[in-house]
Amino acid sequence: xxxxxxxxxxxxxxxxxxxxxxxxxxxxxxxxxxxxxxxxxxxxxxxxxxxxxxxxxxxxxxxxxxxxxxxxxxxxxxxxxxxxxxxxxxxxxxxxxxxxxxxxxxxxxxxxxxxxxxxxxxxxxxxxxxxxxxxxxxxxxxxxxxxxxxxxxxxxxxxxxxxxxxxxxxxxxxxxxxxxxxxxxxxxxxxxxxxxxxxxxxxxxxxxxxxxxxxxxxxxxxxxxxxxxxxxxxxxxxxxxxxxxxxxxxxxxxxxxxxxxxxxxxxxxxxxxxxxxxxxxxxxxx
Amino acid sequence: xxxxxxxxxxxxxxxxxxxxxxxxxxxxxxxxxxxxxxxxxxxxxxxxxxxxxxxxxxxxxxxxxxxxxxxxxxxxxxxxxxxxxxxxxxxxxxxxxxxxxxxxxxxxxxxxxxxxxxxxxxxxxxxxxxxxxxxxxxxxxxxxxxxxxx
Amino acid sequence: xxxxxxxxxxxxxxxxxxxxxxxxxxxxxxxxxxxxxxxxxxxxxxxxxxxxxxxxxxxxxxxxxxxxxxxxxxxxxxxxxxxxxxxxxxxxxxxxxxxxxxxxxxxxxxxxxxxxxxxxxxxxxxxxxxxxxxxxxxxxxxxxxxxxxxxxxxxxxxxxxxxxxxxx
Numbered sequence: 001x002x003x004x005x006x007x008x009x010x011x012x013x014x015x016x017x018x019x020x021x022x023x024x025x026x027x028x029x030x031x032x033x034x035x036x037x038x039x040x041x042x043x044x045x046x047x048x049x050x051x052x053x054x055x056x057x058x059x060x061x062x063x064x065x066x067x068x069x070x071x072x073x074x075x076x077x078x079x080x081x082x083x084x085x086x087x088x089x090x091x092x093x094x095x096x097x098x099x100x101x102x103x104x105x106x107x108x109x110x111x112x113x114x115x116x117x118x119x120x121x122x123x124x125x126x127x128x129x130x131x132x133x134x135x136x137x138x139x140x141x142x143x144x145x146x147x148x149x150x151x152x153x154x155x156x157x158x159x160x161x162x163x164x165x166x167x168x169x170x171x172x173x174x175x176x177x178x179x180x181x182x183x184x185x186x187x188x189x190x191x192x193x194x195x196x197x198x199x200x201x202x203x204x205x206x207x208x209x210x211x212x213x214x215x216x217x218x219x220x221x222x223x224x225x226x227x228x229x230x231x232x233x234x235x236x237x238x239x240x241x242x243x244x245x246x247x248x249x250x251x252x253x254x255x256x257x258x259x260x261x262x263x264x265x266x267x268x269x270x271x272x273x274x275x276x277x278x279x280x281x282x283x284x285x286x
Numbered sequence: 287x288x289x290x291x292x293x294x295x296x297x298x299x300x301x302x303x304x305x306x307x308x309x310x311x312x313x314x315x316x317x318x319x320x321x322x323x324x325x326x327x328x329x330x331x332x333x334x335x336x337x338x339x340x341x342x343x344x345x346x347x348x349x350x351x352x353x354x355x356x357x358x359x360x361x362x363x364x365x366x367x368x369x370x371x372x373x374x375x376x377x378x379x380x381x382x383x384x385x386x387x388x389x390x391x392x393x394x395x396x397x398x399x400x401x402x403x404x405x406x407x408x409x410x411x412x413x414x415x416x417x418x419x420x421x422x423x424x425x426x427x428x429x430x431x432x433x434x435x436x
Numbered sequence: 437x438x439x440x441x442x443x444x445x446x447x448x449x450x451x452x453x454x455x456x457x458x459x460x461x462x463x464x465x466x467x468x469x470x471x472x473x474x475x476x477x478x479x480x481x482x483x484x485x486x487x488x489x490x491x492x493x494x495x496x497x498x499x500x501x502x503x504x505x506x507x508x509x510x511x512x513x514x515x516x517x518x519x520x521x522x523x524x525x526x527x528x529x530x531x532x533x534x535x536x537x538x539x540x541x542x543x544x545x546x547x548x549x550x551x552x553x554x555x556x557x558x559x560x561x562x563x564x565x566x567x568x569x570x571x572x573x574x575x576x577x578x579x580x581x582x583x584x585x586x587x588x589x590x591x592x593x594x595x596x597x598x599x600x601x602x603x604x
Contacts, residue, residue, distance in 0.1 A: 006448050007467035007513070028341075037509045038490055042407055043372055045341050050467065077503075101579020102557070103506045104491055117340065119412070154412050155340025188492050219415060257411030 002040055009052045013164050017138040019051050021162035029053055029164065031073055034100070034108035035116040058111070058166055061085060068170045072111025076100075079110060088172055089130075091179035091195075095122050098183070111165045117220065119154045120189035120261070125215030126181045127168065128223055129195035135167040136160075144169070154219035176200040176208075178285035180278040183216065184270050190216045191261035194250070194274035198282040206235050212246075212275065217267040218255030226253065227275070236283060243279060247272025287401075287414050292394040293425040297432045299384050302391045303358050305432055306382070315427035317420050328352060335367060335376070339416050344369045344405060346376050359384055374403035393428065397421060452516040457525025465512040472496050472507035475522060483523035483552035494580030497553035498522055504560045523552035526559070534604070535559055535597040544593030546584035554580050558594045566602055570595070 008027075010016040020027050030036060030050040039045045058071040061082045068088055070079070079085060080096040099105055099113075099122055113123050114134065128147045136143055136159055145158060152158050159165065173179065177199035185191040193215040201208035210231050215221035227246040231239040251268030258264045295302055306312055313322035313333050322333040331350040336343070346367030354362035365378040381396040399417050406413070443449070443466070453462045456479065465474060475481050475498065484507050487495035491506040498507045499521040500514075526533045535555050538544065545551040554577075561568060561576040568576070573594060582590060 001473070002468040002470065004447075004466065004468050007450070033511065034491060034509065037511070039341070041489065041509070043404055044407065045343075046371075097575075101492070101494070102560075102576055103494065103497060103504045103579055106503050106505055107510070119409075153340070154415075155342065219412065257409075257415055259409050259411030261411075 002037070003046055005047055006049045007052055008049055009055055011055050013056055013137045013166060014139050016051055016053050016056065016164050017162045019049070020164075021139065023049055024161055027051055029115070031109045031112045032075065032107040033112075034104045035112060035118060053164065056164075063088065063172065066172045068172055070110060070168045070170065072114075072165045072167055073109050074111075076105035076108050076110065076113075080105065089170065089179070091181050092126055092170075095126055095181045098122070100188075110168060114150070114168070115157055115159060115165055117151055117155050117157050118189070119219050120185070120191065120216050122181070122183060122190055122193055122215070124151055125193045125213045125221040126179065126195040127170070128213035128215075128221050129181075129197045129211045130170050130173075130179060131211065133169040134165055135169065136163040137166050138163045148223055151220035156220075174199055176202075176204060176286050178282040180281035180285075182274045182278045182281070184274060185216070185261065187261060192217045192254075192267050192270040192274060193221075194271060194278050196275065196278040196282045198279070198286060200286045204286070207232055207239055212250060214250050214254040214271050217271060218257060222253050222255065224250045224253040231279070239279070243276045244272065247275045250275050287399045287410070287417060289397045289399065289418060289421050290395065291421055291425045292392055293429045295391045295393055295429050295432050297391055298389075299358055299386045299391045302384055302393055302432060305428070306361065311431065312428070315424055315431060317423045317427070328355070337416065337420065339408060339412060342405070342408060344372060344374060348376070369405075372404050374401060374405035376401055393425070395421065395425065450513040450516070452513055454515045454517065455519040457520070457522060467511065467513060469512040470508065471498065471505075471510040471512045471515060474512040475507060475520075481522045481524050485549060485552070487549070492579070492581070493550070494553045494557060495550050497556045497580065499556050499560055502560060502563055504557050521556065523556060526555065533559070534600045535562070535594070538593040538597035538600065539590075542593040542596055543589045544585065550580060550582045550584075554582065554590060558597070561594070562598050562601060567598065
């Protein structure tokens, strides 16, 4: 049983933002509810008002010049089946196919997933590796937030109380590039996730650009610039030789926490393993 | 969960010891702690601990009991509280030691923290990290307060 | 059967008009009511079970507009204007659905607790993929847990039903 709450159903982002601003901590955005309702059922949180934003639309997937724009209210189910994403972001489609289970994917939204910022989640890690932007709106303004700045801590994003995440923007992948996301887990939620976005240079001889993000193991997903530097600009063979060290660096960068998912050392080790595999997977598809 | 911290304070042992028993100022160093009251000087105190992890907020009305006291050297205390709204209890066993070294005071804490009830659903790791953060901030605040008043 | 609901005078009431097992239902709910409770307690359809209560096990699976949802974590007002199918609505005029027949014939259940959710999820699978590979079946059914059968018979049942349904 849930405790009683009042339901608001705004018809515009402005209206939603105003309600949130007015009621502050006692109001919360409600979309799919797949995380929120669980926390409320557990009694860990309570809100006097839930602001149902499903009337705001925001479930588009489209390409605008070189940017893929994904509405925050797209369900995981929509994303795993979106034709616009199959060719441009197949790694993201695969990630979405493996989020939770078919029932959660049916109603859970990408926006809700990102905003709840549960540490053991997948999409944030990949979106960091592709340097996505999160578009946040409130009554009077709109801003773009780099994925790297979006996740502050476990269950905490940089969004203000009256801001609504409306869209996620992903730069369309360049030629000779590929993305790989690998995860490992044996409990219901993933324990370790690693995303690699790799682009070869024009001659396809060296790694023109590489972006690495680690997630699930620690409180929030992290980009690992130090590991990227060990691989960027190198030939494929030399980069491959640097992978073990890059893996160690990435493991530490994950800020792994010992919990039921595994010890800190174990998670750090798995980060290294997944980095190696994701690197080779992305490389083979460039 | 066990934590150990040590902080070096540029102040005499006497000053640090006196500061600890100045309940209002001492409790003010604990992040999220408010409304400190002396129930029985030297023996029992109360305070309210408010902590937040993202949207999850707890408010523990806490009772602190001093179990052992060795002048200028050591305090053993126990704090316990319950947040009935979210069905969780907290228990902290605290061992505080003071050592003098080259005119400075080394203030050491050993804390055993137990969180029971629904809050544990957040995951041992998250709670441990939060508790570690709180203790870190506490130790820093004590140091700054003491070094600040010269 | 259904209990009289006591309502506070200031309660927010949401009218919910929806199709339940092919028939129009009109009820009123408060925002906080869960679909599983409304279906089981108010409408007396107890096939769907409260089991894990955290959307993980699938014992509470219902089909909303043909798609599987966890009724334990769905607010009841969300089905307004939609069609809901429970296990009780699967057989038509006393004739069992091929999936139900297959589960009986191939031993796809033992204690039966997961079975309503399992069969509804399987129906949604076959509606989407009439000829699934075993991998596709396992991926779709991954979120429906069974503690008795070890899943082999469930897979056989679903595959057999799929074959029969394709021939129909």
